[in-house]
Amino acid sequence: MRPWLVALGGVSLCSLFSAPAHAYCLTHTCDPMHDNCEMVDGCNVSGKVLFWPSSCVSYDVQKDGSQKLGISYDTISMVAVNAFSQWLNADCGGGTHPSIRLADLGPVACSLPEYNKSQPNANIITFRDNDWPYANAVDTLALTTVWFNSDSGEIFDANMEINSFMYDFAVGEQGTKLDLASVVTHEAGHFLGLSHSSSFTATMYRSYNSQMSTIEMDDVLAICESLPPTRVPDSDDCTPRHGFSGACSTTQTGCCSTAVGAAATRGQPLALVALGLGLSAWRVRRRTGRSKSLDRV
Amino acid sequence: MDRRQTLGLLGALAATLTLEARTSRASTALAVSLKDLVSRSSRIAHATPLEGFSRFENIGDRRHIVTYSRLQVHELLRGPSGETEMLVRTLGGRVDNLGEIVHGEAVLALNEACVVFIHTTSEGIDQVTAMAQGHYPLTSDTDGTRRLTMSRAIPHLMGDPSGAATRLSGLKFEEARTLIRAVRP
Numbered sequence: 434m435r436p437w438l439v440a441l442g443g444v445s446l447c448s449l450f451s452a453p454a455h456a457y458c459l460t461h462t463c464d465p466m467h468d469n470c471e472m473v474d475g476c477n478v479s480g481k482v483l484f485w486p487s488s489c490v491s492y493d494v495q496k497d498g499s500q501k502l503g504i505s506y507d508t509i510s511m512v513a514v515n516a517f518s519q520w521l522n523a524d525c526g527g528g529t530h531p532s533i534r535l536a537d538l539g540p541v542a543c544s545l546p547e548y549n550k551s552q553p554n555a556n557i558i559t560f561r562d563n564d565w566p567y568a569n570a571v572d573t574l575a576l577t578t579v580w581f582n583s584d585s586g587e588i589f590d591a592n593m594e595i596n597s598f599m600y601d602f603a604v605g606e607q608g609t610k611l612d613l614a615s616v617v618t619h620e621a622g623h624f625l626g627l628s629h630s631s632s633f634t635a636t637m638y639r640s641y642n643s644q645m646s647t648i649e650m651d652d653v654l655a656i657c658e659s660l661p662p663t664r665v666p667d668s669d670d671c672t673p674r675h676g677f678s679g680a681c682s683t684t685q686t687g688c689c690s691t692a693v694g695a696a697a698t699r700g701q702p703l704a705l706v707a708l709g710l711g712l713s714a715w716r717v718r719r720r721t722g723r724s725k726s727l728d729r730v
Numbered sequence: 731m732d733r734r735q736t737l738g739l740l741g742a743l744a745a746t747l748t749l750e751a752r753t754s755r756a757s758t759a760l761a762v763s764l765k766d767l768v769s770r771s772s773r774i775a776h777a778t779p780l781e782g783f784s785r786f787e788n789i790g791d792r793r794h795i796v797t798y799s800r801l802q803v804h805e806l807l808r809g810p811s812g813e814t815e816m817l818v819r820t821l822g823g824r825v826d827n828l829g830e831i832v833h834g835e836a837v838l839a840l841n842e843a844c845v846v847f848i849h850t851t852s853e854g855i856d857q858v859t860a861m862a863q864g865h866y867p868l869t870s871d872t873d874g875t876r877r878l879t880m881s882r883a884i885p886h887l888m889g890d891p892s893g894a895a896t897r898l899s900g901l902k903f904e905e906a907r908t909l910i911r912a913v914r915p
Contacts, residue, residue, distance in 0.1 A: 460831060464824045465839030466782040466797050475882055483831075547792045550828070566790025567821065568851050572762055572860050573834060578794070578822075583829035623833045629884065 456632035457655035459483070460623075462583045475631055481586030482659065483579065483626040488666035489534050491673055492517070492624070495559035496540035499597045504560070504613070506540055508604055513537070513558055516618040516646070519636075520625055523653045529662035533625070536671035541679030546592035548580040553678035554590050556624070558617070560597040574600055575616050577623035589674045591624045593617070614646035622652065626659050761893025762860045769915030771847040771859045773809030776868075776903070777801040777816065778843045784823030795830040797823035799838045807845070807910050818848060818856045836865035837883040843868040845878055845898075845906060863895050868903060876903040 456474075463470035463480035470479040494513055498506040517535045525531060544559045565571065573596055580590040595602065595616065603610035615636075622637045630637040635651035648656075768774065782799040789796070801816045821832040836858040838844070847864035848856050858864040862881035869879050880899040898906050 462829060464784075464797075464829065465837055465842070466779065466799055466820075467784075467824060467840070470839070472882065475880075477882060545790075545792050548830075564790065568849075568857065572760055572863070574760065577833050579831045579833070581829045581831070582827055583824045584827045589828075620833075628833070 456635060456651050457630040457637060457658075458628035459655065459659050460579070460626050460628045462581065462586050464583070476628070481584075483581050483586045483588050484659065485533060485626065486587050486667040487671070488532055488669045489536055489671035490556065490625075491536045491538045491671045491677065492556045492558060493538045493541040493679060495544045495557055496542060497544070497560075497562075499560035499562055499595070499602070501562040502560070502597050502602055504597075504602065504604065509558065509560070509613070509617075510537065512604060512614050512617050513621075515614060516621040519618055519646070519648045520621055520652075520656050523648060523656045525653070525657035525662050531625075531656045531660035532662050532664040532666060533660045538671075538677060538679070543679060543681035545681050546578050546594055547682060548590040548592075549675065549682050551675060552682050553676035554673040555677060555679055556591050556673060558593045558595075560595045562597050565596050565598040571599065574611060575620050577620045579623065579626075588626060593620045593624060612646065618646050618648065622648075622656070625656065627652075627655050630655065761895060762863045763892060764894040764897050764909070765913050765915065767847050767859060767864060767894040768808065768910060768913040770849055771808070771864065772850045773813070773816070773848045773856075774807040774845065774910055775801070775803045775809070775813075775816065775848065776805040776807060776843065776845055776907075777803045779838045779840055782823075782838070782840070784825050786825060789821065794821060794832075795823045795825050795828070796821055797838075801838075801846070804843070805907075807907050809848075816848065816856055818846070818858060820858060821861075833883070834861050835883060836862045836881055838865065839867065843876075845903070845910075860894075863893070866898055866906070877901060878903065878906050 458476035460483040461470070461477045461480045462483065463477055465477065468479065470477050472478070492513065494506060494510045496506055498504045498509050514537070521531060521534060523531055538555070541555050541557055543555060543557060544561075546557065546559070548554060565573075567573065567576065575593060575595045577591060577593045579588060581588045595613070601610045602613040602616065604613050606612075619636055627637055630651050632638055632649070632651040634649045635655075636646075636648045637652055637655065762770075779799045779801050782797050784795050784797045786793045787796045788794075797820050799818050799820065801818055803814050803816060806813060818838065820838060821835045822830045822837075824830075836846075838846075838858075845866040845868065847859040849859040849864075850856050862883040865881040865883075866878040867881065868876045870876050878898050878901050880895050884895055898909070901909065
């Protein structure tokens, strides 16, 4: 048996006494709205596990940092390096580590989270100083979006947005401000393919606290299973999919022409197409109804 | 107070103490309170997603995959009566073989009954309020008792012990309904 597996087994036994076994969740491709996904202990375990195919993944910090919060590019870069280092240095046993390394390609101009299906890309970390466009997510401190091949689980792109528009972050300060390092370390876990954990002590636990800038045993188990040291990566290339570009694309190609209903998979494709075609009518009807209500008021 | 309530109280106390111990350096409540969740929602429904489709849409200034789910409404816990269906948009989904996951967003599941808090945007689109904090799948005990559970996609919360997610998960459906209806926004 491989040494790191033995070590992981030992670690797992120890963790039985402090946290639920396998409290962590890896991210899987199964989409519960389209497929019948099996849930085990709160984790979606159907489909393929999301993974970065290469042994090297690049990321890029947006060049402006947060002018609003006075956090420079150098500062957020340092925070990102420390956050990713936590994950990359996880001890998988026998002196081995997760089978991935990160490459910082330097400051980028683009501050928008985008994935281009046939143009160069960048995996960005950016502050949102001027707006937070997710209307139903005003409580969100940061958001990591991961694009992937739903057949294979291969991750294509990941972007991390930090909500500096609504929240005040600081680095290394004690007080009322949010600890940027803790938030970025948690989001880095998502960036690398992890979901949330049900372990109270894990950095990937759903509740924030300011001690999440260092990863815990459950996190180590998660990253070592997700990116095992024995994995044979497809390559050692750090280049983002379709090449690297630090500028936002003027036209996001290939991603915007999918017809309504095209995502229909199993079940009732015709019904879904009809549902898609009926969307406009639904909206018109709802708007009409709302207008009438307003008129009555 | 019966044994179950006593155990529940002790469990909640232990969880609170554990969290408090770990939030001693800095803690700012961010978990949505039940009152906030209710007041920000135009409708709260006991519903079941029947079908859905995903497509690209502009969210902010970029293209994202979104999923529209058609929900059959069994009961409106709050909001105008008479509505039997809703069309709810969530971030993320799958178009052809391209998937997008937005960590923390509600993940509605086909044929899985839930209690869902709905917020209508200025464009007239219904979304789950506060992402996964506004979505509570229902599970059944062996005796058929239905309970609210925390969403599988519950986001990175702060101030968890006082939040709606903690207060609602584990409650019997009838208890949750009473609690939600008692909230004065």
